Every structure is written in C-alpha cells, then in structure tokens.
Amino acid sequence: MTGTIKFKIDGEWVEASPGMTILEAALANGIYIPHLCFSDVTEPFGGCRLCLVESEGRLVTACENPAEEGMNIVSESGRINRIRRNTVSLIITNHSRDCLTCRKSGDCKLQEVASYLDVSEDDLERLRMDLKDVPPDDSNPFFIRDHDKCVLCGICVRVCEYVGAEAIDFAYRGHDTKIAAFLDRDIMDSPCVSCGECVEACPVGALSPRTEKPSSEVKTVCPYCGAGCEIHLGVRGGRVVSARGVRESPVNRGNLCVKGRFGLKFVNSPERLKKPLMKVDGRFVEVEWDEAIKFIAERLSEYGGSEFAAVASAKCTNEENYLLQKFTRAVMGSGNIDHCARLCHAPSVAGLKMSLGSGAMTNSIDELRDAACILAVGTNATETHPITGYRVLEAVRGGSRLLVIDPRITRLSEAADIHLRNRPGTDLYLIMAMSRFIIEEELQDTDFIGSRTDGFDEFREELFKLDLDEVQEITGVPLEDIRRAARIYASNSPASIIYSMGVTQHVNGTGNVLALSNLALLTGNIGMPSAGINPLRGQNNVQGSCDMGALPDLLPGYQGLDDPEALEKFSRAWDSEIPDYGKILPEIFEDAAGGRIKAMYIMGENPLLSEPDIGKVREAFEKLELLIVQDIFLTETSELADVVLPAASFAEKDGTFTNTERRVQLIRKAIDPPGDAKPDWWIISRIAEAMGSGEFSYETSEEIFDEIRGLVPSYAGLSYDRLESGGIQWPCRSQEDEGTPYLHADEFPKPGGRASFIVPGYQLPEGPSDEYPMILLTGRNLYQYHTRSMTARVRGLERFLGTEELLMNPEDAESLGVLDGDEVRVTSVRGSITVGVRVTERVMKGTVFMTFHFAESPANSLTSPVRDPVSGMPGLKATPVNIKPCK
Ligand SMILES: Nc1nc2c(c(=O)[nH]1)N[C@H]1C(S)=C(S)[C@@H](COP(=O)(O)OP(=O)(O)OC[C@H]3O[C@@H](n4cnc5c(=O)[nH]c(N)nc54)[C@H](O)[C@@H]3O)O[C@H]1N2
Numbered sequence: 060m061t062g063t064i065k066f067k068i069d070g071e072w073v074e075a076s077p078g079m080t081i082l083e084a085a086l087a088n089g090i091y092i093p094h095l096c097f098s099d100v101t102e103p104f105g106g107c108r109l110c111l112v113e114s115e116g117r118l119v120t121a122c123e124n125p126a127e128e129g130m131n132i133v134s135e136s137g138r139i140n141r142i143r144r145n146t147v148s149l150i151i152t153n154h155s156r157d158c159l160t161c162r163k164s165g166d167c168k169l170q171e172v173a174s175y176l177d178v179s180e181d182d183l184e185r186l187r188m189d190l191k192d193v194p195p196d197d198s199n200p201f202f203i204r205d206h207d208k209c210v211l212c213g214i215c216v217r218v219c220e221y222v223g224a225e226a227i228d229f230a231y232r233g234h235d236t237k238i239a240a241f242l243d244r245d246i247m248d249s250p251c252v253s254c255g256e257c258v259e260a261c262p263v264g265a266l267s268p269r270t271e272k273p274s275s276e277v278k279t280v281c282p283y284c285g286a287g288c289e290i291h292l293g294v295r296g297g298r299v300v301s302a303r304g305v306r307e308s309p310v311n312r313g314n315l316c317v318k319g320r321f322g323l324k325f326v327n328s329p330e331r332l333k334k335p336l337m338k339v340d341g342r343f344v345e346v347e348w349d350e351a352i353k354f355i356a357e358r359l360s361e362y363g364g365s366e367f368a369a370v371a372s373a374k375c376t377n378e379e380n381y382l383l384q385k386f387t388r389a390v391m392g393s394g395n396i397d398h399c400a401r402l403c404h405a406p407s408v409a410g411l412k413m414s415l416g417s418g419a420m421t422n423s424i425d426e427l428r429d430a431a432c433i434l435a436v437g438t439n440a441t442e443t444h445p446i447t448g449y450r451v452l453e454a455v456r457g458g459s460r461l462l463v464i465d466p467r468i469t470r471l472s473e474a475a476d477i478h479l480r481n482r483p484g485t486d487l488y489l490i491m492a493m494s495r496f497i498i499e500e501e502l503q504d505t506d507f508i509g510s511r512t513d514g515f516d517e518f519r520e521e522l523f524k525l526d527l528d529e530v531q532e533i534t535g536v537p538l539e540d541i542r543r544a545a546r547i548y549a550s551n552s553p554a555s556i557i558y559s560m561g562v563t564q565h566v567n568g569t570g571n572v573l574a575l576s577n578l579a580l581l582t583g584n585i586g587m588p589s590a591g592i593n594p595l596r597g598q599n600n601v602q603g604s605c606d607m608g609a610l611p612d613l614l615p616g617y618q619g620l621d622d623p624e625a626l627e628k629f630s631r632a633w634d635s636e637i638p639d640y641g642k643i644l645p646e647i648f649e650d651a652a653g654g655r656i657k658a659m660y661i662m663g664e665n666p667l668l669s670e671p672d673i674g675k676v677r678e679a680f681e682k683l684e685l686l687i688v689q690d691i692f693l694t695e696t697s698e699l700a701d702v703v704l705p706a707a708s709f710a711e712k713d714g715t716f717t718n719t720e721r722r723v724q725l726i727r728k729a730i731d732p733p734g735d736a737k738p739d740w741w742i743i744s745r746i747a748e749a750m751g752s753g754e755f756s757y758e759t760s761e762e763i764f765d766e767i768r769g770l771v772p773s774y775a776g777l778s779y780d781r782l783e784s785g786g787i788q789w790p791c792r793s794q795e796d797e798g799t800p801y802l803h804a805d806e807f808p809k810p811g812g813r814a815s816f817i818v819p820g821y822q823l824p825e826g827p828s829d830e831y832p833m834i835l836l837t838g839r840n841l842y843q844y845h846t847r848s849m850t851a852r853v854r855g856l857e858r859f860l861g862t863e864e865l866l867m868n869p870e871d872a873e874s875l876g877v878l879d880g881d882e883v884r885v886t887s888v889r890g891s892i893t894v895g896v897r898v899t900e901r902v903m904k905g906t907v908f909m910t911f912h913f914a915e916s917p918a919n920s921l922t923s924p925v926r927d928p929v930s931g932m933p934g935l936k937a938t939p940v941n942i943k944p945c946k
C-alpha cells in the first residue's frame with residue numbers, strides 16, 4: 060500500500076488506502092453505512108442513494124466519493140435518516156412480502172438496511188401496496204429471477220456488463236420498471252452465459268440459485284479449465300451442493316464461469332465408479348481392492364521396458380502425475396509416459412523452450428487488465444477460459460486495443476479493434492507478415508533486440524523474402540489489415556499475446572508458436588508486466604502434469620534425459636536406473652497397434668474420443684494384452700479395459716494443481732469418495748508396493764509433494780504450509796522466494812541468457828480437394844467439457860448444448876440445400892458421421908465447425924493423426940471433409 064489516508068467518520072479517525080471511496084473505507088473499518096446498490100465487484104452507481112452522508116455540511120453519496128485526507132464525515136443524522144427512511148419505504152412498498160420463505164432471509168441487504176433504520180415489520184406491512192405479481196423468469200436451469208423481490212439496484216445489470224454478456228437491462232418505466240433481457244424475453248433466449256455472477260451479487264432474494272444451501276464450505280480449486288479459479292465448495296450431507304468464487308483470489312477475484320459455479324455436481328452422480336471392476340468373460344464384475352491390486356501387480360510384472368506405456372492425466376494432481384511417471388520409469392523401466400498436453404500445448408512447450416528457454420505462460424492472467432494491447436490468436440477464451448476472457452474484455456473497456464486472429468467470429472473478435480479472419484492453418488504467414496511490417500515501419504525495439512536476443516539478422520532476412528501478395532492470397536486477409544494490426548501491436552506497450560488451440564493444433568503448430576514468440580521479441584514485449592507470450596493452458600492441471608515430467612522426453616521440472624547430473628539425481632532418489640526417451644502419445648497408440656506395446660495404464664483420460672482417428676485407436680486398444688483404466692466414471696475407453704479402478708475426484712482428495720499462470724494451488728478434501736473409490740496417488744502407490752518397490756510408501760499427498768520439491772528446483776520453495784495461505788507462481792526456489800508473476804525479467808533460461816529468433820519452417824495444412832471440398836474445424840463449447848465424462852453428469856448443461864451442432868455458413872447451407880436442424884453426413888478420408896446443422900455467419904464460407912464433446916457423433920473419427928514433426932501435435936484444427944444432406 061502506498062501511504063494511507065486518515066479521516067474522521069462520526070468523530071472517529073479511520074484509515075483508508077488511496078483510491079478507496081468513503082463507503083469502502085467505512086466498511087473496511089467496520090462502520091456500517093446503509094447501502095443497496097453498492098457492490099465491490101462493479102463500478103459505483105449511486106442509484107439507491109441510501110449511502111448519503113454529510114461532508115462539511117453537504118450531502119454526498121459515500122459510494123461515489125473518494126476518501127480524502129482530513130475529511131470529516133457524518134454517517135447519520137436526523138436529516139440523513141429521514142431521507143433514507145423515505146427511500147427504503149419506497150423500495151419496500153414494491154417488494155414481495157414472503158421474507159420467511161426467502162432463501163436470502165438473514166443475509167439480505169434490504170433486511171439489513173430496514174433493521175438499521177428501525178423500520179419495523181408493522182411499518183413494512185402498512186407500507187406494502189398490492190404487488191403487481193410479475194411472473195418469475197424460471198427459464199434458466201441454474202437460477203430464478205423473482206421480479207417481486209427486486210429493489211432495482213442495477214447491480215446485476217452492471218456485473219453482466221462486466222462479464223461481457225450484456226444480457227439484461229432496465230426495462231419499462233416508472234412503476235413498471237423491471238430488469239429484463241432484451242425485448243423482455245426469457246433469460247434463456249438472451250446472450251446470458253449463465254455465469255451466475257448476477258445471482259451472487261444480488262443484495263436481496265430477487266436472483267436465487269436452484270441449489271441447496273451448503274452446511275459448510277471448503278476452499279479449493281475448480282477442476283475444469285487451466286484458469287484454476289479458486290472456489291468455496293459448498294457441501295451438505297456428504298454431497299457437493301454449491302460453489303462460490305474466492306474474492307481474495309488473485310486468479311479469479313471472486314468470478315466464476317458456468318461450469319465452475321454450477322457444473323460441479325458430477326461428483327455426486329450415482330454413475331460414479333465405486334468399486335474396482337475386472338472383466339470376466341467379457342463382462343465387468345466388482346472386486347475388492349486386494350484382488351484388483353494383486354491381479355494388476357502380477358500381470359504388470361510380465362511386461363517391462365518399452366512393452367509398457369502409461370497415460371497420465373491433466374485432471375489429476377501434481378502428486379499423482381509425479382507418481383505415475385515415477386512408477387512408469389522406476390518400477391516398469393519404461394520411458395513411455397505422456398498425456399493430453401501432446402494434443403494441446405506440446406508445440407508451445409517445444410517452441411517456447413527453443414526460443415525463450417521455458418515453455419510456460421510468461422505472465423499472469425490478471426496482468427491482462429493493464430495491457431495496452433492484447434493480441435488474441437486462435438483462442439475462444441470467453442468460452443474456454445472464461446475468467447481470462449473477462450479480463451480481456453475488462454481491459455478493452457479500460458482502453459486496451461484488442462487484435463484477434465481467428466477464422467470464426469467469437470465474443471472476443473466482436474470486441475476487437477481488428478479481427479483478422481484468416482483461413483485455417485495460415486497463421487504463420489500472417490504473423491510473419493506482421494513482423495515484416497513492424498520492421499518496414501521501424502517499430503521494432505532495437506535496444507531489446509541488441510541486448511537480449513540472438514539470431515535477428517537471419518530472421519530479418521527471412522522476413523524480406525516473404526511474397527506479400529502470396530500472404531494475402533494464402534491467408535485471405537487484406538494486407539492493409541495486417542499492416543494496421545502490426546502497427547497497433549508494436550506501438551502500444553505493454554502488449555500481451557494470448558493464444559491457444561487455433562495456433563497449436565496444426566501440423567506446423569511449433570512454427571506458429573515460434574512466429575508469435577519472434578513477434579514478442581521483436582517488440583521487446585517480454586520480461587515486463589502485462590506483456591509476454593501466453594499459451595492459455597487448457598486442463599486444470601496440464602501445466603502441472605508437464606512440470607511433473609509426465610512427458611516422454613523430460614524428467615520432473617523439465618530436467619533433460621540428456622543431462623547426466625539430472626539422471627544421477629533421479630536415479631539416486633528413486634533407487635533405479637532412469638530409462639531413456641519414451642514414445643509420445645500418438646506413437647504409443649501406433650506401437651500398441653503394431654504389438655510392440657502390450658500393456659497400458661491410463662489414468663484420467665478418454666483417448667477413445669479425444670485422440671485423432673479413433674478408428675485406429677480402437678484397433679490399438681483391442682490389440683493390447685492388458686489395459687488398465689483409472690477414472691471417476693466408466694468412459695468409452697474404460698469399456699475396453701481389463702481392469703477399471705475407481706478414483707476419487709478433486710473434491711475428495713488433497714493435493715496441488717498448477718494453473719496456466721504457473722500458480723501452484725492447494726486442493727482440499729471436502730467430502731469422502733463414493734464407495735471404495737480412492738485417490739489416484741493411493742492406488743498407484745499400492746500397486747507399486749505390491750510389485751515390490753520400497754519407494755512408494757506414501758500415506759499422504761503432502762509426503763509426495765515434499766519429495767517433488769526436493770527434486771524440482773522451481774518448486775523448491777513451496778510447501779503445503781506456505782500454499783495454505785494462497786497459491787504461489789513458480790519458479791519459487793526458496794522459502795523466502797515469493798514466486799514469479801512474470802518470467803524473463805533479466806535473462807532467459809538459455810545458454811548465454813539470451814532469447815533466440817528462430818526462423819520457422821512454412822507448412823500449410825492439407826487443403827480442400829474436389830472430393831473433400833470443405834474444411835472442418837474442431838473445438839469447444841462453453842457448456843460442455845471434452846468427452847463429457849463430467850459435464851454429461853451435470854443436469855442443466857444439456858439445455859444449452861445437448862447434441863452436436865455442425866456450424867455452417869449460410870452460403871454453404873444454401874448451396875447444399877440444408878436448413879437449420881437438418882441432418883448431414885460428414886465424411887473425411889478416415890471416417891464418416893451424421894450430425895445436425897446450425898446455420899450461422901460465425902463460420903466462414905468453405906469451413907464448418909463442430910466440437911468433439913459427443914460420443915454419438917465423434918469428431919475424431921474424421922480427424923487425421925498426421926502430425927507436427929517437432930512436437931508430435933496432430934492437425935486437429937483442419938480436416939478436409941465432404942458434406943451430404945441426409946435426405
Ligand atoms: N467449456 C470448455 N472449456 C474448456 C475446454 C472444454 O472442453 N470446454 N477444454 C480446455 C482445454 S484442455 C483447452 S486446450 C482449451 C482450448 O481452448 P481454445 O483453444 O480457446 O478452444 P478451441 O475451441 O479448441 O479453439 C479456439 C479457437 O481456435 C480457432 N481456430 C481454429 N483454427 C484456427 C486457425 O487456423 N487459426 C486461428 N488463429 N484460429 C483457429 C477456432 O475458431 C476457435 O475459436 O479449453 C479449455 N477449456
């Protein structure tokens with residue numbers, strides 16, 4: 060805090076930090092000033108006028124006026140309270156009378172104000188008029204709006220603007236005023252994204268969730284996306300009933316998206332796995348843990364070295380990923396360990412490591428608010444990392460420039476200064492052209508280039524070999540737009556790049572990442588707050604799974620298998636030889652299909668839907684002699700297993716997740732696992748012990764973490780004790796180290812400490828042909844998650860997207876003769892599926908978009924396993940297909 064302000068309220072000295080309003084300062088000092096329309100999540104509004112106070116004889120609103128040194132505030136007087144009583148009386152006359160049955164009773168701001176002003180129940184009765192009895196809006200599966208309880212404070216309208224949905228506003232006038240969606244439609248027919256922020260912020264009972272009230276709350280972390288929002292998980296009777304964002308969290312500052320707030324009840328599903336299952340004569344039978352572990356230990360000891368492969372899980376904790384790779388390497392003697400990062404940010408891990416020396420997000424989510432420019436490439440953040448999306452929109456409202464590169468129209472592209480709507484897979488050309496224009500206009504950061512980088516001359520030379528007409532032709536983006544975007548990016552500092560799957564999931568994914576990294580280096584946008592190059596990591600703990608060495612080419616902490624010191628250290632710690640490089644995920648399936656890998660252990664992944672070309676993946680599974688799957692539900696993949704092990708979910712165990720901004724956060728056990736389900740770390744430990752290893756005698760997750768921090772220098776300063784009071788961003792090398800919000804402040808973790816400009820190789824994805832004239836993009840929808848193991852078990856989410864929809868441009872729909880809702884057959888070289896069409900301008904002519912969320916119409920029976928030679932990433936974002944109406 061930079062200095063404090065001292066002033067008096069009702070004769071008492073109080074302290075405030077600069078920027079606080081009188082109301083905030085009063086509340087912070089435990090002094091109540093009545094208020095209804097104030098909410099610390101949004102800008103002050105001054106609408107209810109209950110917070111009027113006297114300052115030097117003048118009446119001012121405490122919520123709008125700043126606290127100033129030496130001021131003398133009178134918070135109540137006869138005059139003030141008369142005004143307040145009148146105001147409250149007016150509000151109450153229009154307010155519903157069933158406080159007794161209201162969920163908010165006891166926690167209601169109107170009750171609080173009324174009781175402060177001594178407005179008694181009798182007064183209230185007298186004041187009440189006949190209510191209009193406006194019917195509630197109960198169209199949303201997660202919350203209800205009861206107009207009769209609304210005090211028209213407008214908080215919900217402002218928070219909805221804040222999340223960028225702008226779904227609701229004041230409607231009608233005078234006595235008829237109410238809050239409603241555009242044209243007074245149901246909230247379900249509005250742009251509402253069901254984030255529930257309005258429900259959380261409503262000071263009275265007008266907006267209420269359809270959930271039970273929790274009997275207690277446990278602070279933990281949302282298990283969906285890599286943003287890693289902190290939540291107060293509400294439990295009652297051993298079940299998860301609610302979630303609230305943690306206000307003090309530097310990650311989400313109290314905000315949550317629909318999945319974090321309303322999407323966690325999958326934990327209670329009766330379909331959770333409760334007992335180990337073993338396949339006997341083609342059918343699963345329930346067995347006890349002893350039997351399952353004995354069977355697995357015996358069978359696994361028949362295989363060793365490269366005959367065994369394990370798939371780790373970005374849904375599991377750091378401790379669990381660390382253990383599975385330790386088990387694979389030290390007990391099974393195999394280097395074959397990988398996980399979904401291969402299909403996700405493998406090109407970032409590879410590309411950023413080459414250019415900057417570290418593959419992680421350079422900066423923090425919250426820093427986006429202060430970026431002068433944000434370049435968002437191939438990321439649909441408002442749906443996939445909603446909290447990050449909110450920060451981008453907040454930055455734009457505060458004056459940041461926003462540039463978006465995406466073939467589709469998204470919420471971010473709508474908010475952008477410039478939307479570069481390129482053809483899929485052509486980003487490399489576009490970004491290289493941006494760099495070229497920056498140099499042509501002499502907007503590069505010569506000092507930074509000279510003092511902190513290598514390889515600029517070759518890079519510059521390469522840029523001037525670009526044929527710009529060809530760039531325009533390939534990308535489909537007018538050169539003038541690219542030039543304008545380049546100018547904005549280079550002349551607004553700090554500029555931050557955020558990107559995700561539209562960049563990485565291509566056969567030249569690593570090239571795309573290098574091109575972006577070059578752009579950031581060229582403009583000196585690295586090593587300072589609110590700048591950088593930021594791969595938004597997808598799964599809740601995919602950053603952690605990579606940190607923990609669940610990768611075939613890296614040991615925990617990105618220590619190299621070619622580094623003799625590292626090998627020696629791990630060999631000593633694990634009392635075993637360290638096997639050499641293993642196979643990456645797609646190779647693992649190829650080796651299984653070819654009979655070279657015979658036994659596989661899959662923890663928390665569902666490759667039978669998430670891998671490309673699943674026809675081939677199924678063949679691979681069927682060829683295996685032993686398949687063990689450990690999940691919280693019986694998935695498509697586990698149906699093929701010999702043994703299925705029931706795991707405890709995030710709500711039922713302790714551990715740590717590392718979010719996209721490298722923040723290591725504690726998750727805490729809130730309830731018991733169902734039936735005999737056990738934490739993943741427990742299961743792996745008991746199997747390793749049964750196989751005779753003396754290195755897995757863990758009884759708590761914390762013991763495992765302590766081992767990790769002894770071996771991973773960037774985690775060395777972390778401990779459960781320290782994390783208890785909040786997450787810490789790695790590198791954190793010692794107890795005194797407070798962590799690292801942004802990387803590369805002084806030097807890059809590369810020999811010589813300098814970053815490198817690396818000329819990326821050009822490659823384009825397979826284009827359309829006569830036989831397959833359309834390009835299929837695959838991706839995600841806000842309301843569903845991956846293969847739906849979890850979101851299919853949350854009632855309500857299916858109301859938003861319950862079956863697959865193939866998004867198609869109106870021109871294409873017309874030439875195919877299909878209308879909204881019609882079924883079409885989509886066919887690629889690999890396979891064919893049937894799916895309903897939704898006609899929309901949001902995809903461009905010649906391209907269609909679908910998710911890979913639905914097992915009934917699996918997108919990955921169409922996609923190709925052809926991959927990026929550097930990172931092994933398959934080109935999931937561009938598949939040539941043909942489409943035929945099913946009539
Ligand atoms: N609701 C929800 N949230 C999720 C997930 C989920 O399943 N559901 N999954 C999580 C995971 S693991 C991940 S990795 C993230 C992914 O998050 P995102 O990467 O944001 O999601 P995607 O929908 O895969 O793709 C993002 C965008 O890339 C664009 N795109 C496609 N091709 C190209 C191209 O060639 N160039 C450019 N510039 N853009 C292109 C698409 O139009 C799309 O808007 O989401 C995480 N969050």
Ligand SMILES: Nc1nc2c(c(=O)[nH]1)N[C@H]1C(S)=C(S)[C@@H](COP(=O)(O)OP(=O)(O)OC[C@H]3O[C@@H](n4cnc5c(=O)[nH]c(N)nc54)[C@H](O)[C@@H]3O)O[C@H]1N2
Nearest residue numbers: 374399402403663664665669689690691706837845846848
């Ligand atoms: N066509 C196409 N394919 C894609 C993508 C794409 O954009 N397009 N995206 C790719 C990307 S980026 C990713 S990340 C992958 C995701 O692919 P997967 O990781 O295979 O997908 P999920 O459905 O998230 O699988 C996670 C599993 O973990 C289980 N689980 C949850 N919590 C726990 C736990 O605590 N313990 C255990 N043992 N299990 C648990 C869930 O029930 C679920 O079955 O998909 C990839 N595939």
Ligand code: SF4
Nearest residue numbers: 219224251252255257
């Ligand atoms: S749930 Fe979110 S998007 Fe919907 S009205 Fe409320 S604040 Fe707006």
Ligand code: SF4
Nearest residue numbers: 209210212213215261
């Ligand atoms: S619904 Fe709640 S937050 Fe919205 S205006 Fe009414 S009282 Fe205020």
Ligand code: SF4
Nearest residue numbers: 281283284288316319
């Ligand atoms: S933004 Fe991600 S981490 Fe935050 S609540 Fe939503 S799904 Fe959970």
Ligand SMILES: [Mo]
Nearest residue numbers: 402403597598
């Ligand atoms: Mo991902």
